Amino acid sequence: MCLAHMSESGLEQKYIKEAFDTNWVVPLGPNVNGFEKDLEEFVSPIDNGQLTVDNSKRVVALSSGTAAVHLALIACGVKAGDEVIVQSFTFCASSHPITYLGATPVFVDSEKETWNMDPELLEVAIKDRIAKTGRKPKAIVPVALYGMPYRIDEIMAIANKYDIPVIEDAAEGFGSRFNGQMLGTFGKYGVLSFNGNKMITTSGGGALICNGEASPKSSPKGKDLGIHTADKMWYGLLKEFAEENRNKPTEAESILWEALKGKGIGEKFRRQHIIDDFIVDFFCADKALTLEIDGGYHHYPPQMKSDVERTEALSRLGYIEIRFSNEEVLGDIDGVLQKILNFCNALPSKKSHPSRLTPNPSPEGEGNFKSHPLGGDLEGADEQWREIMMYATQYRESYPYYQHEKIGFNYRMSNICAGIGRGQMTIVDEHIAHHKHVQKLYEELLADVKGVTVHKQPEASPQPSPEGKGALQSHPLGGDLEGAYDSNYWLCTITLDPDLKIKGQENAYKTVVQGAVGGAAGVIHVADSATTDCQPNDNVEALRVFMDAAGVEARPVWKPMHKQPVYKNAPAYVNGVSEAIFKVGMCLPAGPYVSDDDVKYIVETIKSAIA
Numbered sequence: 001m002c003l004a005h006m007s008e009s010g011l012e013q014k015y016i017k018e019a020f021d022t023n024w025v026v027p028l029g030p031n032v033n034g035f036e037k038d039l040e041e042f043v044s045p046i047d048n049g050q051l052t053v054d055n056s057k058r059v060v061a062l063s064s065g066t067a068a069v070h071l072a073l074i075a076c077g078v079k080a081g082d083e084v085i086v087q088s089f090t091f092c093a094s095s096h097p098i099t100y101l102g103a104t105p106v107f108v109d110s111e112k113e114t115w116n117m118d119p120e121l122l123e124v125a126i127k128d129r130i131a132k133t134g135r136k137p138k139a140i141v142p143v144a145l146y147g148m149p150y151r152i153d154e155i156m157a158i159a160n161k162y163d164i165p166v167i168e169d170a171a172e173g174f175g176s177r178f179n180g181q182m183l184g185t186f187g188k189y190g191v192l193s194f195n196g197n198k199m200i201t202t203s204g205g206g207a208l209i210c211n212g213e214a215s216p217k218s219s220p221k222g223k224d225l226g227i228h229t230a231d232k233m234w235y236g237l238l239k240e241f242a243e244e245n246r247n248k249p250t251e252a253e254s255i256l257w258e259a260l261k262g263k264g265i266g267e268k269f270r271r272q273h274i275i276d277d278f279i280v281d282f283f284c285a286d287k288a289l290t291l292e293i294d295g296g297y298h299h300y301p302p303q304m305k306s307d308v309e310r311t312e313a314l315s316r317l318g319y320i321e322i323r324f325s326n327e328e329v330l331g332d333i334d335g336v337l338q339k340i341l342n343f344c345n346a347l348p349s350k351k352s353h354p355s356r357l358t359p360n361p362s363p364e365g366e367g368n369f370k371s372h373p374l375g376g377d378l379e380g381a382d383e384q385w386r387e388i389m390m391y392a393t394q395y396r397e398s399y400p401y402y403q404h405e406k407i408g409f410n411y412r413m414s415n416i417c418a419g420i421g422r423g424q425m426t427i428v429d430e431h432i433a434h435h436k437h438v439q440k441l442y443e444e445l446l447a448d449v450k451g452v453t454v455h456k457q458p459e460a461s462p463q464p465s466p467e468g469k470g471a472l473q474s475h476p477l478g479g480d481l482e483g484a485y486d487s488n489y490w491l492c493t494i495t496l497d498p499d500l501k502i503k504g505q506e507n508a509y510k511t512v513v514q515g516a517v518g519g520a521a522g523v524i525h526v527a528d529s530a531t532t533d534c535q536p537n538d539n540v541e542a543l544r545v546f547m548d549a550a551g552v553e554a555r556p557v558w559k560p561m562h563k564q565p566v567y568k569n570a571p572a573y574v575n576g577v578s579e580a581i582f583k584v585g586m587c588l589p590a591g592p593y594v595s596d597d598d599v600k601y602i603v604e605t606i607k608s609a610i611a
Helices: 011-021 030-042 065-075 096-100 119-133 152-162 232-247 251-262 307-316 326-331 333-346 378-392 415-424 428-445 538-549 577-584 596-609
Strands: 058-062 083-087 104-108 167-169 189-193 206-210 269-275 278-284 289-293 320-324 452-454 492-496 585-588
Touching: 011 030, 011 415, 030 058, 030 206, 030 415, 058 065, 058 378, 065 096, 065 167, 065 189, 065 206, 065 378, 083 119, 096 104, 104 119, 119 152, 119 320, 119 333, 206 378, 232 269, 232 278, 251 269, 251 278, 251 289, 251 326, 251 333, 269 289, 278 307, 289 333, 307 320, 320 326, 320 333, 326 333, 428 452, 428 492, 428 596, 492 538, 492 577, 538 585, 538 596, 577 585
Parallel strands: 083 104, 167 189, 289 320
Antiparallel strands: 058 206, 189 206, 269 278, 278 289, 452 492, 492 585
16 A cells, blocks of 8 residues: 655665664664654744744654554543543544553544544534533544544634643654644644554654644634623623623523522623623633523624524634523423533633633743744643653653653664664655655546545645745745645545446455455454444445455555444444445555556556446
8 A cells, every 4th residue: 555665875774774883773872863853853834935943843753653642642641531532533543542541532523525533523522521521531632544634723723722632643644734734733742653654664663743732822803701892882782682681581591590509600600791792691701611591592793693603603712602401401400500510620710721712921921931833832842752751761760770650661763763764754755745646646547437536635725925926835845835735645545436336246245354454464363254334335345356356455444443343332423424434435555666557557457347
């Protein structure tokens, strides 16, 4: 699918030889340090078209991408009994480390465009977990499936609202960008993989990007909590509505208000509060939390035609809204109150988190960190890097003998593997450009093949240059900033219409697979049956077998984690997207050894397979 490809200059062998010649054959040394610096430069931001390396991002080279996920979870404080939200449509390395810690993965399904985490479903999951458990998930793990950027702007906005750290699993997305910024540099941590089939390889290995704490976010209108409406006449009208509703509450509102006071949290809430152009039934400034009882009549101004639009507008201002029907309040006030208490306990306090929804203080302020323009603090990244480094090297304390106060791991990358990585970094731009070229060829050659669709990144207009002339900005390390989505196309993917007929389709799933299809060293547990309750359609399996006979490696897309037997009891918030794609999706070869003639041969093989 993506075979490891060494540089023509043989720099990988040069660095390896240096390691042997100097006897640096352990998991530390010049190659490890050099590789980490190369990675820090590669993911650094661009300022007016120029690369800016300012140590705002720190990188730790590790033994695998799985190890990077594991250490990031530990650094985010994940412990046994906690919950972590993770994309369901992914490889198991995104979710397995959660279970290593005794925590529970909470799976969130995908949206149709990128096949990655659905932001709307993400917020549904967060609210529901808080309501059910009284605690927030400890982290959010979006995944760059096959290199495709996720909707990171929306994901980060939701994560910031609930104060939940984001661990970007960019293992398949090395070199992919969103709005010109490298994946893995938006969240608190970013995960990279250098497995033998990735964009570049270190034989086996990975890395963790430390981005520092996320910079405080202000509301889109630059307003703090409180009354926002600027128009005095309009505010006067809203105030009249609010006073009238406060003096004439519904039965459900009266019961909830008395219940809130009975639990001692009534003083934290205001009734019929005005926020921007809206009146909310109950408002807790300390938690930026609003409560709506039915809410169907609170459409101010008139153009706000639906509760959904109203909720989204409040969300953009930084408020969390939870809704209850009159029937819920009247029929189960204890249950409603418990859900409200769960939110109050789980959400950060504005008093204890003064940065929440307020502008970032100036760098000159006393005790403030110097902020990075794309988010993160320089000192914060260093602190994260130091802690991750400790965990990766058995967490040894500063004594002349080995003393351990925390459990550490043997996760540091070897100096020999890092030597391969240093050589690979000299050709990473060539690899990314080649993958994009192969993707374009597939798109062109399969455009007219009925029943076969090449999955592409969402279209976006190019970002104008700083000079405002409309030209694309060039990245100093190669490539153009092509708009919001800039996938590396690690693997190219297609979908087959369910009614497409493939030669030999009648024999699909008739025989139990004896060997591994992409398994580690061919080692697998032989299945008892040729079928499962969730599998690709017969035509997908038939095409895989047909292409295998023609010497072409093709595979189904990842099976969603929420459909894996090992996770049958894990909470899942699904919309059917990932399962539907799994049934029709297939990955095609895309690596540096795949030539134009190979792509043509692959496409002709697909055409000849169609009955």
